[in-house]
Amino acid sequence: MMIDYKKLNLKCGLEIHQQLDTRKLFCDCSSAMKNEQILTIKRKQHVVAGELGEVDFAAQYEFLRNRTFHYQIFSGEDCLVECDEEPPHPVNRKALEIALQIALLFNCTIPDEIHVMRKTLIDGSAISGFQRTTIVGLNGYLKYKDKKIEIKHVSLEEDAAGIVEESAGNVTYKLNRLAIPLVEIGTGLLIGHTPQEIQEIAYLIGIVCRSTGKVKRGIGTVRQDVNVSIKGGKRVEIKGVQTLGLLSKVIELEVKRQLSLPEVKEETRAVNPDGTTRFIRPLPGAARLYPETDIPPISIDKKTIERIKKRLPEPWTKKLIRFKKQLKLSDELSKQILRSDYLDLFEKIVKKFKVSPSVVANVFVSTLKDLRKRGEAPVENLTDEDFEELFGLLEKGKIVKESILDILLYKSKNLDISIKDCIKKLELETITEKELREIVKDVIKMNRDKPVEKIIGIVMSKVRGRVKSENVVKVVKEECNK
Amino acid sequence: MYSERVQHFLDKKRINVGDEVRLIKDKKTYEGILMPRIELGDKDCLVLKLRNGYNIGIKFERNVKIEKLKGHKKLEKFPARRFEQKPNLPKVSLLATGGTIASRIDYLTGGVKMAFKPEEFFFTVPELADIITFKKIRLLSSLASEDLWYKNWQQMAEEAAKELNRGARGIIITHGTDTMHFSSAALSFMMKNLNKPIVFAGAQRSSDRGSSDTVMNLICSAHVAGYSDFAEVGICMHAESSDTFCFFTRGTKVRKCHTSRRDAFRPINDLPLAKVWPDGKIEIMNENYKKVSEGRIKADIKFEPKVALLKAYPGSDPKLIDHLVKDGIKGIVIEGTGLGHVPTSTPEPERSWVPHVKNAIDSNVPVVITSQCIWGRVHPYVYRNLRILDSTGVIWGEDMIPEVAYVKLGWVIAHTKNLKKIKEMMLTNYAGEISKRSDPRTFLY
Numbered sequence: 041m042m043i044d045y046k047k048l049n050l051k052c053g054l055e056i057h058q059q060l061d062t063r064k065l066f067c068d069c070s071s072a073m074k075n076e077q078i079l080t081i082k083r084k085q086h087v088v089a090g091e092l093g094e095v096d097f098a099a100q101y102e103f104l105r106n107r108t109f110h111y112q113i114f115s116g117e118d119c120l121v122e123c124d125e126e127p128p129h130p131v132n133r134k135a136l137e138i139a140l141q142i143a144l145l146f147n148c149t150i151p152d153e154i155h156v157m158r159k160t161l162i163d164g165s166a167i168s169g170f171q172r173t174t175i176v177g178l179n180g181y182l183k184y185k186d187k188k189i190e191i192k193h194v195s196l197e198e199d200a201a202g203i204v205e206e207s208a209g210n211v212t213y214k215l216n217r218l219a220i221p222l223v224e225i226g227t228g229l230l231i232g233h234t235p236q237e238i239q240e241i242a243y244l245i246g247i248v249c250r251s252t253g254k255v256k257r258g259i260g261t262v263r264q265d266v267n268v269s270i271k272g273g274k275r276v277e278i279k280g281v282q283t284l285g286l287l288s289k290v291i292e293l294e295v296k297r298q299l300s301l302p303e304v305k306e307e308t309r310a311v312n313p314d315g316t317t318r319f320i321r322p323l324p325g326a327a328r329l330y331p332e333t334d335i336p337p338i339s340i341d342k343k344t345i346e347r348i349k350k351r352l353p354e355p356w357t358k359k360l361i362r363f364k365k366q367l368k369l370s371d372e373l374s375k376q377i378l379r380s381d382y383l384d385l386f387e388k389i390v391k392k393f394k395v396s397p398s399v400v401a402n403v404f405v406s407t408l409k410d411l412r413k414r415g416e417a418p419v420e421n422l423t424d425e426d427f428e429e430l431f432g433l434l435e436k437g438k439i440v441k442e443s444i445l446d447i448l449l450y451k452s453k454n455l456d457i458s459i460k461d462c463i464k465k466l467e468l469e470t471i472t473e474k475e476l477r478e479i480v481k482d483v484i485k486m487n488r489d490k491p492v493e494k495i496i497g498i499v500m501s502k503v504r505g506r507v508k509s510e511n512v513v514k515v516v517k518e519e520c521n522k
Numbered sequence: 523m524y525s526e527r528v529q530h531f532l533d534k535k536r537i538n539v540g541d542e543v544r545l546i547k548d549k550k551t552y553e554g555i556l557m558p559r560i561e562l563g564d565k566d567c568l569v570l571k572l573r574n575g576y577n578i579g580i581k582f583e584r585n586v587k588i589e590k591l592k593g594h595k596k597l598e599k600f601p602a603r604r605f606e607q608k609p610n611l612p613k614v615s616l617l618a619t620g621g622t623i624a625s626r627i628d629y630l631t632g633g634v635k636m637a638f639k640p641e642e643f644f645f646t647v648p649e650l651a652d653i654i655t656f657k658k659i660r661l662l663s664s665l666a667s668e669d670l671w672y673k674n675w676q677q678m679a680e681e682a683a684k685e686l687n688r689g690a691r692g693i694i695i696t697h698g699t700d701t702m703h704f705s706s707a708a709l710s711f712m713m714k715n716l717n718k719p720i721v722f723a724g725a726q727r728s729s730d731r732g733s734s735d736t737v738m739n740l741i742c743s744a745h746v747a748g749y750s751d752f753a754e755v756g757i758c759m760h761a762e763s764s765d766t767f768c769f770f771t772r773g774t775k776v777r778k779c780h781t782s783r784r785d786a787f788r789p790i791n792d793l794p795l796a797k798v799w800p801d802g803k804i805e806i807m808n809e810n811y812k813k814v815s816e817g818r819i820k821a822d823i824k825f826e827p828k829v830a831l832l833k834a835y836p837g838s839d840p841k842l843i844d845h846l847v848k849d850g851i852k853g854i855v856i857e858g859t860g861l862g863h864v865p866t867s868t869p870e871p872e873r874s875w876v877p878h879v880k881n882a883i884d885s886n887v888p889v890v891i892t893s894q895c896i897w898g899r900v901h902p903y904v905y906r907n908l909r910i911l912d913s914t915g916v917i918w919g920e921d922m923i924p925e926v927a928y929v930k931l932g933w934v935i936a937h938t939k940n941l942k943k944i945k946e947m948m949l950t951n952y953a954g955e956i957s958k959r960s961d962p963r964t965f966l967y
Contacts, residue, residue, distance in 0.1 A: 082764040085732040086647075101648065104732075124733050125726075125763060125783045149550050153567045153579020162732065169732020175576040179550065193574070329575035330730070337563035337579055 053267040059256040060221040066128035067121035079113040109164040117216040135221035139196035143177025156332040165200035173197035190228030235291035257381030289315040367397035393435040429459040443505030525565040542593035612748030613657035615685035620665040621698025623725040654748040667698025675708035679821040692719040692747030699724040706773030707929040710953035742768035742798040753812040760784035769794035774955035824936035829853040834864040840878040862891040862900030866907035880914040892924040
């Protein structure tokens with residue numbers, strides 16, 4: 041059944057959260073999330089006064105009284121600030137600058153003075169009981185199909201702690217994710233779009249963030265919340281869509297779900313891996329925000345804004361044209377690499393090494409996807425340095441592009457050895473034409489009566505990944521014709 | 523407070539803090555509530571609470587236009603909730619002196635206010651209503667602890683004695699943490715024949731956050747004040763970073779040893795008196811304590827404020843001592859290095875403290891030697907320099923914490939001016955401040 045979303049008056053609002061690739065927001069801890077756990081601390085949380093009614097208070101009191109929170113602390117990635125044992129340090133200037141860049145890329149107005157706020161959280165995911173957040177841009181827009189999509193705000197906030205497990209009143213969190221800088225981009229109400237279009241808008245927002253070259257990549261570094269409502273219905277908030285490609289499906293399924301119900305309730309739902317959702321709680325009231333008095337307001341003067349404006353990254357529309365014209369990428373590949381987590385690394389590599397841009401793009405867009413699909417290769421283990429080493433060797437002719445998949449597969453499982461060593465282990469070092477010719481001669485000698493195609497096949501199996509295939513064909517033909 | 527010109531502008535427009543306003547600057551429009559200016563930042567910047575709850579600052583310039591909208595928000599919205607006091611629970615009196623622990627936050631402005639009605643304590647820590655009843659809650663001062671001094675100690679002691687004599691089962695004193703161990707030492711000396719618990723409690727994280735240590739510290743303090751057998755002055759604060767249990771530690775053997783951690787208060791040269799769990803379990807760690815009994819008590823609050831605490835360090839100028847003596851100081855405590863050293867046989871004779879210390883003592887000013895090591899005991903003989911210092915007639919403060927020796931000296935001098943008698947009293951153990959033996963378990967406990 042085709043759904044007419046216009047007729048249904050589908051309304052969506054997006055909130056996109058993107059982690060920044062800097063140290064933490066209010067201390068000097070690493071945000072790498074790679075180190076070992078060193079301690080656990082146990083805390084209770086309490087209802088804090090506010091504008092709560094009696095009922096809310098009693099319910100929250102009961103909820104918190106019956107819960108103990110266990111916080112895992114990680115070496116180098118958590119300090120007393122994350123433990124809620126030391127006041128926050130001044131805001132991370134690098135992160136602030138990236139957030140301001142993003143706000144300006146979305147054409148936002150920057151406040152003259154930025155005020156850090158405390159947003160109350162009661163699920164324990166903020167060890168202090170609140171998350172620090174600040175608005176860095178207001179009233180912006182994004183162009184999509186010649187329309188202006190309203191960007192209501194861009195804020196810079198601390199990520200919350202990641203949950204490990206929950207059972208019988210005990211909730212365990214990892215503190216290494218707490219306070220990783222996060223940019224939140226909130227759109228205005230998107231009306232009259234299909235789910236597919238809303239997904240494209242989300243993609244675009246992602247591309248703009250990524251164009252700064254300073255955002256994190258990989259699972260969990262981008263999270264999207266989407267509000268969905270249809271004609272005559274209520275607003276349902278869906279939290280934590282982690283893969284962009286899933287968004288349109290999530291919206292479609294939510295519309296179908298709402299259509300199937302006699303009455304829709306305002307609620308918050310969480311996404312399952314297949315795009316369906318599950319109820320988590322009734323829709324909370326407006327978040328309670330109050331000033332973070334430990335951090336003085338930050339003045340953003342016109343000079344600062346001008347300086348950042350001058351250094352803004354190339355807009356994605358220009359980038360797309362450049363990829364096609366200068367780098368000779370196909371339209372499809374250009375768009376894929378623009379959307380890729382590896383956009384900044386791609387650009388760095390094609391600038392640094394004389395290698396075919398489409399080969400590099402294909403590695404990031406297809407090869408890594410293939411590896412991920414196989415399920416056996418932890419692709420996220422591959423570092424920027426690994427890729428640089430790989431393409432450096434490709435530039436020098438030490439490997440051929442056909443062997444890249446095998447090398448990356450091996451490397452992702454063998455972290456302590458270099459790409460060079462992987463190549464040695466896999467015997468994938470290129471051979472010279474002279475060596476190739478010797479092999480070809482041997483094969484011909486042993487298979488005198490076989491046709492050329494067969495000879496090519498046998499040679500290929502011996503030198504796969506060590507020499508360009510067109511060279512094999514060329515040399516075999518030359519030798520057979522002698 | 524906004525700058526004069528901003529305030530003038532607002533006055534002219536009859537706009538008050540809390541009003542809903544529309545602000546236009548550079549063709550951009552903002553709507554929200556005008557907030558008061560916090561102390562930090564640019565006083566020319568108008569603070570607006572936007573509809574989404576966020577605050578932003580907009581610099582006031584000539585082109586700023588502002589108009590009043592309909593709404594107005596009362597900015598101080600402290601919760602008012604009623605709690606019933608339950609009968610038949612131990613009657614405890616609470617004396618509030620200020621500090622983080624007894625403060626409430628205003629959720630709109632972030633401003634902090636002192637709480638002093640029982641309901642307000644129950645609001646922060648509703649659990650208290652099941653543990654104790656408040657016989658009386660008195661706000662003695664609203665001072666940060668660095669601003670407290672001997673007059674406040676005297677007031678705390680007198681009020682505590684009054685409440686105990688009128689039937690309180692115990693006393694909780696809420697106090698800023700920085701100088702809490704000075705106050706607990708002062709009351710340890712002043713409450714001479716104490717027969718009930720006096721518990722100091724504070725907070726390292728303010729009560730406006732869900733993670734505040736106020737809750738467990740007050741709950742555990744209520745258990746000590748309402749149920750324990752300690753007729754002692756002590757400090758009840760987190761024992762570890764986790765919210766597991768508190769230490770109740772003798773008021774003369776405890777010190778703030780960390781600027782910000784919950785478990786900042788450590789016992790010094792002593793074991794804590796007890797571990798106290800929020801469920802009421804009290805595990806005695808140290809048998810050396812006075813037991814709860816009946817009878818009237820009297821606060822001996824005499825105190826000589828003209829005492830000083832000096833630190834000896836490489837390059838320190840001993841002429842400071844002469845200035846103090848000239849200025850009429852009545853007693854000096856020195857935080858020496860190591861076993862109690864001061865610069866003594868220095869290559870530059872003018873840097874030696876010894877003649878100056880001798881001069882002070884000759885002028886009838888007692889000098890007490892303690893150690894900046896914090897843990898351990900001072901000693902007069904181990905090194906030659908110690909023996910030289912000893913020959914001036916200084917008082918060796920045993921294993922007293924420098925801050926405790928300072929408070930004790932003020933209390934002692936208020937009782938006698940006789941140097942010999944002062945020495946005798948300084949070396950008398952009145953409130954567990956001197957331990958005869960150094961228990962091997964007590965270092966970094």
